[in-house]
Structure formats: C-alpha cells, structure tokens
Amino acid sequence: MVGYQKGNMDDFTALYSELEQPLRRYLWTFVRNGSTVDDLLQTTFLQIHRARASYTPPRPLKPWVYAITRHVALMHLRSQRRRHEVTPEENLPEVPIPPAVELLGDRALARRMLMELPRPAQEVLILHHMLGLSFEEVGKVIGTSAGAAKVRSHRALKILREQMAENGASS
Amino acid sequence: MIPAELPAALREAISADLKPVRPLSPLWRRTLLVGAVAVAVLIAVVTGRSLRPDLATLSMVAGWGATLLELFVGTVLIGLSLRESVPGLALGQGAIAAAVGLGAVANVLTVAATWLGSSWVAPHGLPFTAGAVCSRAETIFGIPALVVTLILVARALPLRPHVVGLLAGFGAGLIGDGINHLLCPSSDLRHVLVWHTGVIVLLALLGWAAGLTWEYYEARRA
Numbered sequence: 001m002v003g004y005q006k007g008n009m010d011d012f013t014a015l016y017s018e019l020e021q022p023l024r025r026y027l028w029t030f031v032r033n034g035s036t037v038d039d040l041l042q043t044t045f046l047q048i049h050r051a052r053a054s055y056t057p058p059r060p061l062k063p064w065v066y067a068i069t070r071h072v073a074l075m076h077l078r079s080q081r082r083r084h085e086v087t088p089e090e091n092l093p094e095v096p097i098p099p100a101v102e103l104l105g106d107r108a109l110a111r112r113m114l115m116e117l118p119r120p121a122q123e124v125l126i127l128h129h130m131l132g133l134s135f136e137e138v139g140k141v142i143g144t145s146a147g148a149a150k151v152r153s154h155r156a157l158k159i160l161r162e163q164m165a166e167n168g169a170s171s
Numbered sequence: 172m173i174p175a176e177l178p179a180a181l182r183e184a185i186s187a188d189l190k191p192v193r194p195l196s197p198l199w200r201r202t203l204l205v206g207a208v209a210v211a212v213l214i215a216v217v218t219g220r221s222l223r224p225d226l227a228t229l230s231m232v233a234g235w236g237a238t239l240l241e242l243f244v245g246t247v248l249i250g251l252s253l254r255e256s257v258p259g260l261a262l263g264q265g266a267i268a269a270a271v272g273l274g275a276v277a278n279v280l281t282v283a284a285t286w287l288g289s290s291w292v293a294p295h296g297l298p299f300t301a302g303a304v305c306s307r308a309e310t311i312f313g314i315p316a317l318v319v320t321l322i323l324v325a326r327a328l329p330l331r332p333h334v335v336g337l338l339a340g341f342g343a344g345l346i347g348d349g350i351n352h353l354l355c356p357s358s359d360l361r362h363v364l365v366w367h368t369g370v371i372v373l374l375a376l377l378g379w380a381a382g383l384t385w386e387y388y389e390a391r392r393a
Contacts, residue, residue: 007191009182016177042181049185051328053192054257063259071258071330078390143261143331 030073044072063137113163121156202250209316209346223356225289233284241349244277248342256329274341289358302366305355309370313347333382340378344371
C-alpha cells in the first residue's frame with residue numbers, strides 16, 4: 001500500500017491480486033449477482049484509489065478496505081431502491097462459507113441458511129469468521145463497538161444453529 | 172488460488188491518475204491544528220475586542236473556565252468528526268451519543284455559569300437586537316475551525332457524512348459559543364438558550380443536513 005501511495009502501479013496490481021477474492025466474497029453479502037459484483041468491485045478499487053491518501057500506515061489495511069467496499073455496496077443498494085430496480089439473484093454454489101458455519105452441519109444447508117440470514121448478521125459472520133477481521137475491526141467497518149459486533153455474531157450463529165436444527169428435523 | 176488479473180479498464184483509469192500522495196497526518200495532529208485555529212480566534216477576540224464588563228466579578232471557573240471547557244470539548248468533537256471521516260475508523264453509536272452528550276453537558280455548564288454568575292438582562296425591546304449580535308458573533312467565531320475541519324475532511328473519504336457534519340457543526344458551535352461567552356454579559360436564560368445554544372444546535376443540524384445532502388448526491392451518482 002505504501003508503494004502504491006508513492007505512485008507505483010506494480011504495487012496497485014499486487015494489492016488488487018491480494019484483495020480481489022476477499023472483496024468479491026464480501027460484496028456477495030450485499031448483491032447476489034455476478035455482473036453487479038464485478039461492477040461494484042471495479043467501483044470499490046476506484047474509490048480505494050480516490051481515497052488512498054486517507055490510509056495511514058501502519059494502521060491495519062483491512063478495516064479501511066472493507067469500510068470502503070461496504071460503502072460502495074450500500075450506495076449501490078440505495079440507488080437501486082431509489083430507482084426501484086431489482087437485480088436477478090443467482091445461486092452461489094462457488095461462494096465459500098465461514099468455517100464456524102460449516103461446523104454446524106450439512107454444508108449445502110448451512111450455505112442456504114446463511115444466505116437467508118438478515119444482511120447485518122451475515123455481514124458480521126463473513127467479516128469475522130471468513131475474512132479474518134477481529135471484532136474490533138468489524139466494529140470499525142460497520143460503525144458499532146467491538147462488543148456489539150461480537151453480540152451480533154453470536155446471535156447470528158445462534159439463529160443459524162436453531163434454523164439448521166429445525167430444518168434438519170423437518171427433512 | 173489463481174491470482175486475479177487487473178481488468179484493462181481499471182488499469183487504464185488508475186494509470187491515468189497515479190500521482191504520489193502523502194498519507195493524512197495522524198489524527199492528533201489534525202485535531203491539534205483545529206484546536207490551534209480556535210485558540211488563535213480566541214486570542215484575536217481577547218486582544219481586539221472589549222470583554223464582558225462583568226468578567227471580573229465572575230469567578231475564574233465561570234468566566235475563563237467555561238470558555239476553555241467549550242473550546243476543549245468543541246475541539247474533541249471535531250477530532251471525532253475527523254476520525255469518522257477516515258474509512259475503517261467509524262464511531263459506534265454509543266461513542267457518537269456520548270460525544271453529543273459531552274457537548275451538551277459542556278454547554279449546560281456554560282449556560283449555568285452565565286445564569287448564576289451574572290445579572291445583566293437585555294432591556295425591554297432589545298432582546299432581538301442583542302440576540303442577533305450574539306448569534307452572528309458566535310457563528311463567525313466558529314467558522315474558522317469549521318472551515319479547517321472541512322478542508323481536512325475533504326482530504327479523507329467520509330463514508331457517513333451526516334455523522335461527520337453533525338459532530339463538526341456541533342464542535343464549531345461550541346467553539347464559537349465558548350469564545351462568545353467572554354463577550355456577552357447577558358444572564359437572561361431565554362437569551363442564552365435561544366441565541367447562544369440555538370446557534371450550536373443550528374450549526375450541528377446544518378452539518379448533519381449538509382452530510383445527508385452529500386450522501387443523497389453520492390447515491391444518485393452510484
């Protein structure tokens with residue numbers, strides 16, 4: 001990031017390679033459409049470029065990057081709501097799920113249940129359990145305290161557990 | 172995992188504007204800069220204008236103490252707005268509520284100091300004129316800190332501009348009120364609440380509304 005701030009294109013390319021997959025995974029939390037995710041990913045990197053001076057090393061890079069990504073996604077959702085647009089949702093077989101969710105049982109069921117959770121709950125699970133952010137970092141990304149992020153994650157896992165138990169019993 | 176290839180359009184857009192940038196200075200330094208501007212306005216006012224006639228009869232705490240308290244808390248609020256304007260440093264709702272509460276307490280203490288410590292009341296027929304003079308002065312004293320804050324905010328990327336605007340407006344209002352506290356001798360609670368506290372509330376609301384407008388246009392552009 002420091003080299004990129006100094007104007008080195010190779011460092012930007014390296015940053016893109018490193019962040020492309022995790023950001024794509026995070027964007028799936030907001031938008032369930034491949035081409036829209038591609039567009040939002042590009043917009044995110046353009047925003048990262050625009051805001052590159054606001055990153056101050058040696059502060060952790062992840063909260064800074066995910067906060068920008070979240071903003072891009074939320075702005076997209078807001079503008080979509082304003083225009084009353086509906087993006088067709090796609091199945092997400094290739095999107096990995098957090099290990100904590102995977103441990104709850106059947107993988108396919110866990111993925112389906114995860115995707116049915118409310119977005120704020122999903123977001124915390126993905127940021128913490130899959131993308132490796134600490135609860136403090138998650139709080140800084142979504143604008144809550146670390147404690148509130150932790151509580152949200154525990155509640156989400158509890159709901160998932162209950163839903164999976166219910167679903168397992170009924171099937 | 173196969174390393175992702177940079178899309179051509181993105182590469183082109185980034186290459187076209189790849190000038191080196193200087194990272195933002197640390198938060199404490201940016202906050203200190205705003206605090207220094209507030210102190211400079213205070214010094215200019217103290218040296219260039221006649222202070223409230225009852226300043227000598229007010230206790231040190233009720234006079235200078237209240238001013239310095241509002242200046243300090245105003246600067247803290249602006250520091251929080253500068254923090255909020257950097258991605259990845261979002262304040263929690265509790266922290267925002269605590270900051271607004273802290274600002275309100277600082278103003279209540281200043282209002283109480285004026286109310287308890289002074290006895291001057293605007294003569295009948297004068298309240299509006301006196302109020303207009305006070306609110307104008309308060310706004311003018313708060314504006315330099317607000318302008319510097321906005322310049323610093325513009326260098327970052329505020330993701331919740333309404334929060335940044337609310338805190339920056341509130342902080343600038345407190346700074347203006349703190350300085351004006353050394354000039355206005357009125358102890359009339361109606362005058363102080365409407366024309367002093369009113370300006371603080373107005374600046375905070377203006378900042379909040381400006382932030383919402385910014386967000387609205389950003390969402391339209393998205």
